[in-house]
Amino acid sequence: xxxxxxxxxxxxxxxxxxxxxxxxxxxxxxxxxxxxxxxxxxxxxxxxxxxxxxxxxxxxxxxxxxxxxxxxxxxxxxxxxxxxxxxxxxxxxxxxxxxxxxxxxxxxxxxxxxxxxxxxxxxxxxxxxxxxxxxxxxxxxxxxxxxxxxxxxxxxxxxxxxxxxxxxxxxxxxxxxxxxxxxxxxxxxxxxxxxxxxxxxxxxxxxxxxxxxxxxxxxxxxxxxxxxxxxxxxxxxxxxxxxxxxxxxxxxxxxxxx
Amino acid sequence: xxxxxxxxxxxxxxxxxxxxxxxxxxxxxxxxxxxxxxxxxxxxxxxxxxxxxxxxxxxxxxxxxxxxxxxxxxxxxxxxxxxxxxxxxxxxxxx
Amino acid sequence: xxxxxxxxxxxxxxxxxxxxxxxxxxxxxxxxxxxxxxxxxxxxxxxxxxxxxxxxxxxxxxxxxxxxxxxxxxxxxxxxxxxxxxxxxxxxxxxxxxxxxxxxxxxxxxxxxxxxxxxxxxxxxxxxxxxxxxxxxxxxxxxxxxxxxxxxxxxxxxxxxxxxxxxxxxxxxxxxxxxxxxxxxxxxxxxxxxxxxxxxxxxxxxxxxxxxxxxxxxxxxxxxxxxxxxxxxxxxxxxxxxxxxxxxxxxxxxxxxxxxxxxxxxxxxxxxxxxxxxxxxxxxxxxxxxxxxxxxxxxxxxxxxxxxxxxxxxxxxxxxxxxxxxxxxxx
Numbered sequence: 001x002x003x004x005x006x007x008x009x010x011x012x013x014x015x016x017x018x019x020x021x022x023x024x025x026x027x028x029x030x031x032x033x034x035x036x037x038x039x040x041x042x043x044x045x046x047x048x049x050x051x052x053x054x055x056x057x058x059x060x061x062x063x064x065x066x067x068x069x070x071x072x073x074x075x076x077x078x079x080x081x082x083x084x085x086x087x088x089x090x091x092x093x094x095x096x097x098x099x100x101x102x103x104x105x106x107x108x109x110x111x112x113x114x115x116x117x118x119x120x121x122x123x124x125x126x127x128x129x130x131x132x133x134x135x136x137x138x139x140x141x142x143x144x145x146x147x148x149x150x151x152x153x154x155x156x157x158x159x160x161x162x163x164x165x166x167x168x169x170x171x172x173x174x175x176x177x178x179x180x181x182x183x184x185x186x187x188x189x190x191x192x193x194x195x196x197x198x199x200x201x202x203x204x205x206x207x208x209x210x211x212x213x214x215x216x217x218x219x220x221x222x223x224x225x226x227x228x229x230x231x232x233x234x235x236x237x238x239x240x241x242x243x244x245x246x247x248x249x250x251x252x253x254x255x256x257x258x
Numbered sequence: 259x260x261x262x263x264x265x266x267x268x269x270x271x272x273x274x275x276x277x278x279x280x281x282x283x284x285x286x287x288x289x290x291x292x293x294x295x296x297x298x299x300x301x302x303x304x305x306x307x308x309x310x311x312x313x314x315x316x317x318x319x320x321x322x323x324x325x326x327x328x329x330x331x332x333x334x335x336x337x338x339x340x341x342x343x344x345x346x347x348x349x350x351x352x353x
Numbered sequence: 354x355x356x357x358x359x360x361x362x363x364x365x366x367x368x369x370x371x372x373x374x375x376x377x378x379x380x381x382x383x384x385x386x387x388x389x390x391x392x393x394x395x396x397x398x399x400x401x402x403x404x405x406x407x408x409x410x411x412x413x414x415x416x417x418x419x420x421x422x423x424x425x426x427x428x429x430x431x432x433x434x435x436x437x438x439x440x441x442x443x444x445x446x447x448x449x450x451x452x453x454x455x456x457x458x459x460x461x462x463x464x465x466x467x468x469x470x471x472x473x474x475x476x477x478x479x480x481x482x483x484x485x486x487x488x489x490x491x492x493x494x495x496x497x498x499x500x501x502x503x504x505x506x507x508x509x510x511x512x513x514x515x516x517x518x519x520x521x522x523x524x525x526x527x528x529x530x531x532x533x534x535x536x537x538x539x540x541x542x543x544x545x546x547x548x549x550x551x552x553x554x555x556x557x558x559x560x561x562x563x564x565x566x567x568x569x570x571x572x573x574x575x576x577x578x579x580x581x582x583x584x585x586x587x588x589x590x591x592x593x594x595x596x597x598x599x600x601x602x603x604x605x606x607x608x609x610x611x612x613x614x615x616x617x618x619x620x621x622x623x624x625x626x627x628x629x630x631x632x633x634x635x636x637x638x639x640x641x642x643x644x645x646x647x648x649x650x651x652x653x654x655x656x657x658x659x660x661x662x663x664x665x666x667x668x669x670x671x672x673x674x675x676x677x678x679x680x681x682x683x684x
Binding site: 059 | 419449668
């Protein structure tokens with residue numbers, strides 16, 4: 001039997017849309033794993049809200065990807081029928097939930113980036129992306145507020161929570177460099193006014209984080225090197241397991257409608 | 259630590275601008291900011307509101323049901339406070 | 354809003370018999386009982402037991418469906434399922450809050466659940482083995498729950514009734530999304546249809562057990578009916594569910610797993626074969642396929658979350674102290 005994966009030509013624009021879509025889907029997937037297992041029922045609901053926002057963003061973006069691709073693929077083809085190396089998400093979002101501190105740190109680092117990103121994307125020459133950014137920015141601003149307030153409480157809570165928060169920050173920091181990596185695709189689309197220049201966001205990102213980390217009494221880690229590879233499809237080992245769950249039914253019953 | 263468990267908060271939501279905030283439920287949170295966020299996440303999932311108040315449950319003072327008669331009965335007999343108590347001829351029109 | 358501050362009327366100080374008569378008269382007149390009102394101890398105990406069981410069921414009920422969130426077969430199904438499981442968390446929360454108006458804390462109630470002293474709906478001790486189970490749970494389990502819950506919107510206890518109104522309103526999409534999943538499967542590939550039939554086979558009888566033991570054996574019914582906590586008997590609600598569901602199954606082209614099922618012209622009801630009450634008792638007593646897993650998952654979430662709750666409390670405490678210190682310094 002032929003493969004159940006889709007094949008498509010990946011233009012720069014399509015690649016960029018898939019980066020944003022895959023980030024949202026994979027992080028939404030991770031957060032949805034919390035549902036039913038959070039520290040208090042209020043937080044089950046809060047994390048599910050963030051996950052729903054993210055999967056919602058992913059759906060809009062995959063829908064646009066399908067439009068850009070133009071051969072009749074759907075959001076689900078992009079979400080479910082690609083091979084691991086075709087996923088364009090950054091390494092940060094695929095990291096396991098760990099304890100609540102790791103989940104919160106991952107969220108703060110990512111949301112602080114995306115909030116800036118969406119805000120700039122609102123003025124994109126690409127009207128569809130600008131419209132999606134307008135909606136996503138409001139959602140992301142709240143994600144940052146929620147996770148930021150939690151990080152302050154964990155960092156400045158008990159000795160135990162402080163240590164967990166600092167450990168999570170130390171461990172996840174190495175995945176933040178990738179957020180600002182401007183390859184030819186990012187650079188090209190930034191130059192043509194379609195997408196923000198990610199390289200230019202790093203300074204603002206540090207400024208966004210600084211007061212949160214200060215209030216949380218956390219130290220910015222000294223990372224001698226950064227990890228990257230997600231944007232070009234070289235992921236961590238975790239992604240295989242995420243996709244095994246995510247794609248299981250679509251791959252087992254490729255002809256089925258759900 | 260003065261408290262062992264997350265305290266209880268009462269949540270009031272304004273459903274549309276112009277309306278008063280209305281009590282809609284309770285939740286547990288460690289402090290006001292977290293209570294506000296939890297109220298947003300729990301009680302406005304379906305677009306139920308555009309403004310939220312949260313109040314520590316312990317800050318609410320309630321009337322005692324045993325005092326119901328002395329508190330509320332006296333008002334029932336003061337019918338002259340209501341417009342229907344007064345006769346105005348129909349010819350005068352709406353007043 | 355419910356404050357405990359003015360609840361301090363000792364029972365001994367009141368005339369039990371006349372208070373009790375007045376209470377029953379109010380219930381008979383369909384007036385709502387509110388948290389600070391006098392109520393018989395047994396009424397309070399019954400409500401705490403029932404509302405907390407109901408809350409626990411919502412929270413434990415998140416687990417079997419939560420299983421499938423990461424494996425949902427399309428993004429549309431994924432967001433619907435996640436929103437549904439999230440609603441269940443919300444419903445658990447509303448119900449814990451309703452129980453808390455009766456002078457018992459959420460921590461105590463959760464403690465009872467984790468210690469194995471409190472019950473929850475035994476339906477959640479069955480496994481979700483395929484995607485069709487998500488359809489079957491929405492259609493059948495939520496369908497049965499709605500039958501039980503709609504009359505509770507008129508329960509004599511105000512906070513419980515109000516929580517149930519909100520819950521019923523939110524739940525109205527749950528059953529429809531479940532049925533839509535079943536319909537899609539029933540009209541799908543042969544494998545999908547088989548999956549749907551298999552799910553119905555496994556969930557049908559446990560769903561009928563959700564209404565509780567037959568009226569002839571139900572311990573609490575009489576008093577609960579007098580107190581207007583319960584409006585219909587277990588058997589009446591079960592029959593209502595069967596009558597509503599059998600035609601829905603036929604529409605799907607699926608077979609109800611009951612050889613004795615037959616329509617009775619005289620009564621206008623579908624008659625079913627005997628329910629295996631031994632299974633019901635076994636699952637309730639801890640012998641269901643997933644009792645241990647469910648409790649283990651809840652205990653783990655509670656224990657793993659302890660340091661988070663402690664941190665939030667410690668931070669609130671520190672911030673209060675800092676603010677007070679600043680005020681003193683300013684004075």
